[in-house]
Amino acid sequence: MTYDFLQHYWCFLVSLLGALLVFLLFVQGANSMVRSIGYTEEGRRLVINSTGRKWELTFTTLVTFGGAFFASFPLFYSTSFGGAYWLWMAILFTFVLQAVSYEFQNKLGNLLGPKTFQWFLIINGLVGPLLLGGAVATFFEGSNFIVEKGNLIDTESFTPIISRWANASHGLDALLNPWVLVFGLAVMFLARILGCLYIINNINDEDIRSRASVRLIGATVPFLLLFITYMIHLLLKDGYAYDDEGTIFMEPYKYLHNFVDMWYLFVLFLVGVVLVLYGIIKTLRSKDYIYGIWPAGIGVVLVVLPLLLCSAWNHTAYYPSTADLQSSLTIANSCSSEFTLRTMAIVSLLIPFVLIYIAYAWYALDKKKLDKEEITDGHAY
Amino acid sequence: MNDLLLTIDSSSIDWARAQFALTAIYHWLFVPLTLGLAVIMGIVETCWYRTRDTFWRDAAQFWQRLFGVNFAMGVATGIILEFEFGTNWSNYSWFVGDIFGAPLAIEGIVAFFMESTFVAVMYFGWKKVSPGFHLAATWLTGLGATISAWWILVANAWMQYPVGCAFNPDTMRNEMINFLDVALSPFAVDKFCHTVISAWIIGAIFTVAVSCWYLMKKREIRLAKESIKIGAIVGLIASLGAAMTGHKSAQSVAEVQPMKLAAMEALYNGGTDVGLTAVAWINPFSQPDYETEESAPLKIEVPYALSFMATNDIHGYVPGINDILNGYTRPDGTEEPAIEEKIIRGKMAIAALAAYRKAKKEGADEPTLASQLKILNENMPYFGYGYVKDKHDIVPFIPINFWAFRIMVGLGCLFILFFAAILFSVYKRDIAALPKWHYWTAIILVPLAYIASESGWLVAEFGRQPWTIQDMLPTWVGVSDIEGSSVALTFFLFLFLFTLMLCVEINILLKQIKKGPQS
Numbered sequence: 001m002t003y004d005f006l007q008h009y010w011c012f013l014v015s016l017l018g019a020l021l022v023f024l025l026f027v028q029g030a031n032s033m034v035r036s037i038g039y040t041e042e043g044r045r046l047v048i049n050s051t052g053r054k055w056e057l058t059f060t061t062l063v064t065f066g067g068a069f070f071a072s073f074p075l076f077y078s079t080s081f082g083g084a085y086w087l088w089m090a091i092l093f094t095f096v097l098q099a100v101s102y103e104f105q106n107k108l109g110n111l112l113g114p115k116t117f118q119w120f121l122i123i124n125g126l127v128g129p130l131l132l133g134g135a136v137a138t139f140f141e142g143s144n145f146i147v148e149k150g151n152l153i154d155t156e157s158f159t160p161i162i163s164r165w166a167n168a169s170h171g172l173d174a175l176l177n178p179w180v181l182v183f184g185l186a187v188m189f190l191a192r193i194l195g196c197l198y199i200i201n202n203i204n205d206e207d208i209r210s211r212a213s214v215r216l217i218g219a220t221v222p223f224l225l226l227f228i229t230y231m232i233h234l235l236l237k238d239g240y241a242y243d244d245e246g247t248i249f250m251e252p253y254k255y256l257h258n259f260v261d262m263w264y265l266f267v268l269f270l271v272g273v274v275l276v277l278y279g280i281i282k283t284l285r286s287k288d289y290i291y292g293i294w295p296a297g298i299g300v301v302l303v304v305l306p307l308l309l310c311s312a313w314n315h316t317a318y319y320p321s322t323a324d325l326q327s328s329l330t331i332a333n334s335c336s337s338e339f340t341l342r343t344m345a346i347v348s349l350l351i352p353f354v355l356i357y358i359a360y361a362w363y364a365l366d367k368k369k370l371d372k373e374e375i376t377d378g379h380a381y
Numbered sequence: 382m383n384d385l386l387l388t389i390d391s392s393s394i395d396w397a398r399a400q401f402a403l404t405a406i407y408h409w410l411f412v413p414l415t416l417g418l419a420v421i422m423g424i425v426e427t428c429w430y431r432t433r434d435t436f437w438r439d440a441a442q443f444w445q446r447l448f449g450v451n452f453a454m455g456v457a458t459g460i461i462l463e464f465e466f467g468t469n470w471s472n473y474s475w476f477v478g479d480i481f482g483a484p485l486a487i488e489g490i491v492a493f494f495m496e497s498t499f500v501a502v503m504y505f506g507w508k509k510v511s512p513g514f515h516l517a518a519t520w521l522t523g524l525g526a527t528i529s530a531w532w533i534l535v536a537n538a539w540m541q542y543p544v545g546c547a548f549n550p551d552t553m554r555n556e557m558i559n560f561l562d563v564a565l566s567p568f569a570v571d572k573f574c575h576t577v578i579s580a581w582i583i584g585a586i587f588t589v590a591v592s593c594w595y596l597m598k599k600r601e602i603r604l605a606k607e608s609i610k611i612g613a614i615v616g617l618i619a620s621l622g623a624a625m626t627g628h629k630s631a632q633s634v635a636e637v638q639p640m641k642l643a644a645m646e647a648l649y650n651g652g653t654d655v656g657l658t659a660v661a662w663i664n665p666f667s668q669p670d671y672e673t674e675e676s677a678p679l680k681i682e683v684p685y686a687l688s689f690m691a692t693n694d695i696h697g698y699v700p701g702i703n704d705i706l707n708g709y710t711r712p713d714g715t716e717e718p719a720i721e722e723k724i725i726r727g728k729m730a731i732a733a734l735a736a737y738r739k740a741k742k743e744g745a746d747e748p749t750l751a752s753q754l755k756i757l758n759e760n761m762p763y764f765g766y767g768y769v770k771d772k773h774d775i776v777p778f779i780p781i782n783f784w785a786f787r788i789m790v791g792l793g794c795l796f797i798l799f800f801a802a803i804l805f806s807v808y809k810r811d812i813a814a815l816p817k818w819h820y821w822t823a824i825i826l827v828p829l830a831y832i833a834s835e836s837g838w839l840v841a842e843f844g845r846q847p848w849t850i851q852d853m854l855p856t857w858v859g860v861s862d863i864e865g866s867s868v869a870l871t872f873f874l875f876l877f878l879f880t881l882m883l884c885v886e887i888n889i890l891l892k893q894i895k896k897g898p899q900s
Contacts, residue, residue, distance in 0.1 A: 053505055056456070056497035063460055064489030070467065071486035074478025074554075081464060082471025082861035089871050092464055093878075099457035100882050103449055109892030111885045149553040152472070152858075153735040159394070160768075161472050162553075164862040336479045337549070337556040347487050354494045361498045361518075364510050379446070379504045 006341035007331045008313060010072035013348055015308035017065040018136070019301040022187065024058040025129050026293065027051045029195025029219075031098075032125030032188075034118060037199060037211045042372060044118065045106070045381070050202045050370050051195075052102045052381045057358065059099060071344055075147065075334035076319055079163035083145045084135070084171025091131045098124035102381045125195075126188060133187025137180040139311040140234055140255065142320035144173055147327040166323035182230050189223035193276075194300065197283060197293040204369035213284060220280050235259070240317035240328050248317050248328045258310045265306035265313075272306070275299025392865030394857050397469040400872040402842070404461045406835060407879045411455035413834050416530060416577060417584015417615075418448045419523025424611050430516045440604050441519070442507070443898035444588070449504060450889050454882060461875065469868060473849050473859035480546050480557045481536055484564070488532035496525030530580075531573050538569035540850050541841070542637045548761055550737050550754065555853070571633050572841075575626035578619050579834055582796055585616030586823070586830045589803060591894050593820035596813050601897050610807050617800035623793055628690065634844070635691035635699065638851065640775065641844030643702045644782040646687060647677040651701030651709070656682030657690060660787070665780045671702045677783075702779075706772050718763075720772035727767030730760035765853040774855075777846040785839040792833035799826060 001009075030037070030051045038044035070077040081088050097120035104110050105117035144166045154160045167173055174180045196216040200209050239254020251257070259266040279296025282289050312318035317328035335341065374380065422444040429437035463485060467474050474481075502510060502518035510518070539545075545562030546555045557563060589612040592605035635642045643651065646658050649671040661677035663669060669677065685695035692698070698712045708719035718726070733756035740749050769775060799822070806812050806819070845851060849859040 053501050056501060057494075059456065059460070060489065060493040060497040063463060063493055064486070066464055066467075067482070067485040067489035070474065070478055071482030074475055074482050077467045077478060077482070078471035078474035078861075081467025082469070082474065082863070085468055085861065085863050085867060088464060088468055092461055093874070095460060096457045096878065099460070100453045100885075103453035104882075104885055104889060107450065107889045107893070108896065109885075109889040111888050112881075149475075150735075150738060152476070152553050153731050153738070159472075159857050159860055159862075161860070161862045162475055163471050168864075170863065170867065336482065337552070339560075340479050340483055340557045343557070343560045344483055344486060347483075347490065350490060354490060358494060358498050361502050364514070365501060365505055368509065379442070379449075379507070 001342060001345065003338040003341070004332075006338060006345060007335045009345060010068075010335065010341055011312045011318075011331045012309065013351075014065065014068050014072060015305050015312070016301075017061060017068055018308050019304035021058070021061045021065055021132075022190070022304045023194065023297045023300045024054070024061050025132070025187070025191035026194035026198040026297070027055045027058045028098075028125040028128045029188075029191030029193065030125070030199050031121040031195070032192060033195060033212075033215050034121060034125075037196075037208060037215060039207070039211060042375075043205070043208055043211075045375050046203050046205060046208060046370060046372065047199060048102065048105070048118070048121065049375050049381050050199060053365055053370075054198075054362075055098065055102060059095065062095065072336055072341060073329070073331065073334045074336060075163070076329050079145055079147055079329065079334075080135075080138075080143070080319065082163055083165035084138075084143060084174065085165075086169070087131060087135060087171030087174060091128060091135070094124040094127045094131075097121075098128070106381055125191070129188040129191040130184045132184075134174055134180045134184035136187070136308070137177075137183035137230075138174050139308070139318050139320075140183075140237070140239070141174075141177055141179050142240070142322040142328075143171075144323045145321050145327060146324045147321070147329070179230065179233055182226050182233075186223055186226035186230055189219045189226065190300065192219035193223055193280060194293065194296060195219075197279060197296050200283060201290045201293045202366065202370055204371045209290070213287075216280065216284060240320035240325075242315050242317055242328075242330050242332075246330065246333055248320075248325050248330070250325075254316060255310055258314045258316060259306075261314050262306075262310070265309055268302050269306040272299040272302030272304075275302065393863055393868055394860050396865050396868035396872055397860050397863075398856060400469060400868055400875065401462075401465055403872060403876060403879070404458060404465060405838065405842070407883070408455065408458040408462055409835060409838055410831060410883070411451050411458065412526075412530070413580035413583040413831075414451045414587055415448065415455050415526050416523070416580035417582065417587065418444060418451070419519075419526055419584070420581055420615055421584050421588050421608070421611060422448055423520045423523050424615070425608075426516050426519050430512055436603060439898045440607065443604070444608075445503060445519075446893055447591075447890060449500075450886055450893065452500065454886050457882070458879060469861050469863070470849065470859045471861035473854060476554050476854055476859070477540075477543075477546075477850055479554055480539060480543075480563060483557065483560070484532040484536040484539075488529050492525050492529035492532060494525075495521055496529060499525065527577060530577055534573045534576055535564055535566070535569045537841075538566055538572045539563055540848075541572075541845055542566060542568040542633070543850055543853055544568075548757075548764065550734055550757060551741075553734075555850075568633050568637065571626060571630045575623060575630045576837075578622040578626055579793075579837060581615055581619035582623060582793075583830045583834055585612040585619060585800070586796070586826050588612035589616065590823045590827045593823040594894065595897070596815075597817055597820040599813075602813055604898055606807075606812055609803065609812055613800050613803040613807060616796065617804055620793060620796040620800055624797065627790070627793065631690060632693075638845060639700050640702065640705050640777065641782065641840075642691065643700065643705060644777045644779045644844055645786040645840060647671075647779055647783045648687070648699065648701040649674055649676055649703055651699045651704045653688060653696050653698050654685055655687040655691075655697075655699045656684045657686030658682050658783075661783075663780050663783045665784055667780070668776075669779055671776070671779065702776055706776070720766070720769075720775055723763040723766040724769050724772065726760040726763040727765060727769070729767075730757050730764045731767040733757040733760065762852065765848065765850070765855055765858075768855050768858050769847075774847055777844055781843045782840055785836040785843070789833050789836040789840065792829055792836075796826070796830070796833070799823075 034047045038047040101117035101120040105114045147163050151160045196212040199212045235256040238250045238252050241251035242248045275295040276299035279292035283292035317330045319329035321327040426441040499518040499521040544566050545559035547558050549556045592608040595601040595605040659681045661680035688697040689695045700709050706720050733753045737753035847855045
């Protein structure tokens with residue numbers, strides 16, 4: 001395993017975690033519609049109990065995504081989290097709200113009342129995917145930062161900091177970029193699509209399923225418009241490339257070139273798109289078809305994974321700087337040492353076992369679909 | 382360009398520290414109960430699995446309900462902690478991310494997924510999976526939490542005692558060279574054992590206290606009696622184990638962080654035959670005048686005990702704060718340099734690094750580069766001191782260390798007596814017919830257990846100030862380029878949110894306890 005291979009391998013793993021995270025955002029998507037899909041109090045409890053059986057997987061994937069990024073590309077961790085402070089803090093804040101909302105909302109002694117926690121879930125369901133999508137869009141659109149490792153030897157400076165944000169908004173400036181917003185909104189609507197499909201699959205209640213089907217149309221139309229718009233923009237825009245010496249330069253149609261050069265990623269991307277559309281269309285066409293979450297979910301992973309790899313592989317700067325081109329981060333200049341990446345690669349062999357027991361536990365819990373009886377009997381949120 | 386944005390000020394460092402301390406303190410309110418209750422409910426469910434007596438199933442579900450309420454808050458505060466390394470300590474994240482990131486990633490892959498997958502089976506799987514699978518899920522939830530503690534404590538221990546790494550002048554960071562040295566560092570092993578075992582004490586005290594409340598109210602008698610039995614056995618084993626592992630931890634501190642030990646003991650001037658301070662007057666709010674005072678006023682000490690505890694020899698040498706500041710000779714004859722000398726050598730290391738980078742940029746020949754690297758490597762152990770302006774900056778705030786250490790040790794001894802007394806009552810008397818004050822004692826010990834646990838962390842973290850990484854990176858070099866006002870705002874946001882949620886959680890727990898296992 002060469003150092004170059006390890007850098008690409010870890011980029012793949014982090015991207016895979018990112019892709020799985022986007023799939024698991026069905027929890028947020030469904031929660032964002034809890035008051036409309038779950039029209040009655042009982043319906044709302046069904047929706048919350050349905051996503052409540054999975055929320056920790058989404059949460060854990062987000063945490064592991066962060067941990068894996070820290071371990072494999074620490075300069076991204078320090079630059080993005082330390083620089084785009086407000087963007088990440090807003091994301092974290094909404095996930096903190098979510099973490100307590102399930103367990104607390106229907107418990108006796110909940111001082112804030114169930115509705116407060118339902119609103120927390122809705123806020124997380126809308127803002128979480130929007131901001132996470134926005135953060136991912138900066139991989140293509142760039143961010144306003146400067147990296148200078150030599151700062152560390154400036155002992156006269158009060159704090160010799162390596163990575164600095166070049167404006168005072170600390171990440172909120174990303175939301176002023178319309179393309180970041182377009183992508184963020186696309187991810188938000190995608191989460192809602194997945195949320196509808198998951199609810200249709202997981203809750204055995206005709207009324208809730210028909211409401212989710214209606215919301216599925218409402219989420220699909222804006223998603224397709226936003227996603228297609230962004231993809232056209234992405235394939236036509238200049239991208240951030242680097243040469244063998246690590247010098248970064250702007251390359252016209254860089255992301256289009258990446259898809260041409262790495263045609264296998266493009267094939268995966270297309271298969272993913274087809275699967276997402278198949279899951280949505282079949283669910284809408286057939287009332288009895290409840291398994292749309294699986295083709296659509298797998299499709300989302302197959303769309304997001306190549307998209308993320310397209311931002312980093314093939315000599316592409318995955319975290320470009322709009323303030324100083326040469327500060328842009330690449331998988332080569334921001335990664336951990338070869339020893340660490342190799343050690344972590346051995347640890348990563350455990351991932352298939354983790355996926356197997358998650359799949360088995362998921363299967364065991366979902367063999368019988370959630371119904372009204374279950375939320376009045378036994379442990380329920 | 383690099384100087385464009387020197388917006389940082391000293392308040393941002395203080396706020397970054399305060400925010401991390403706030404999050405860590407809140408996180409540690411929930412984690413020990415999670416770890417402790419995991420053992421209790423695992424034992425209770427094992428009893429159900431073996432006997433199939435529905436009493437044990439109901440008891441397991443009752444403790445799991447309380448576990449669930451607490452678990453959610455641990456998760457909520459935990460995510461902030463992980464990301465704060467990046468948001469508030471960006472230099473740190475790069476400087477040591479090559480080493481520090483790995484345990485965090487392994488924690489996610491190995492522990493968090495185990496915890497989050499099986500906790501769902503534990504809550505919702507009673508009627509969906511076999512009893513054996515459910516029991517396994519319950520234990521695996523606890524195991525996941527414990528493995529998670531292992532990796533985060535490996536990371537923390539590495540900050541206190543950095544091993545298995547080397548500085549790379551080309552990448553400007555420390556890089557891991559031996560994973561096993563990091564993962565199995567003796568400091569990490571001691572820290573893990575002491576921390577997890579002390580967490581079991583909280584679980585045990587909580588269990589005994591809830592049970593005593595039932596006995597006081599003369600309800601749920603069987604649940605209370607059986608739970609007290611389990612809680613007291615776990616508690617006694619854990620409190621004795623905490624004493625032993627605590628002693629081992631203190632010896633590690635004496636070896637690798639002598640300044641922390643000196644602050645814990647308010648030992649201004651060290652020597653041989655040093656006594657252990659039982660009590661002394663240290664003003665809790667101001668740093669004592671350690672430079673001129675011979676020793677802390679009104680000091681009562683156990684003769685020779687500190688020497689013995691630190692070195693296993695009653696005549697052993699223990700350096701005091703002034704010895705560390707001014708340099709001292711170890712019993713083996715080696716010299717520990719004075720801090721001022723370390724500062725000079727740290728500056729030499731940084732200057733050599735700057736010269737190396739400049740020479741390399743200008744395409745200098747190998748001998749030139751090698752000569753700078755030689756200077757750098759010779760002085761690298763003192764690298765962090767190069768950022769220190771005054772030798773007194775490396776003295777931690779003594780009162781917090783002194784008092785927190787005594788609170789922790791004092792309460793730890795109290796817990797041993799408490800659990801021994803409870804176990805005596807369980808086997809020699811009718812535990813359900815004790816005078817009420819016995820039950821009140823158990824209930825009052827719940828907040829005291831948390832105070833003891835938090836005090837332990839205060840000692841661990843305040844004692845290593847000003848270092849984020851011991852001798853390598855002081856706090857003011859580790860922070861992010863964020864204005865103090867921004868960090869202050871998020872500090873108060875989290876303070877408000879966590880406090881509000883803590884109030885909700887406590888209220889829910891109390892109501893759940895009041896409802897009892899039939900709820």
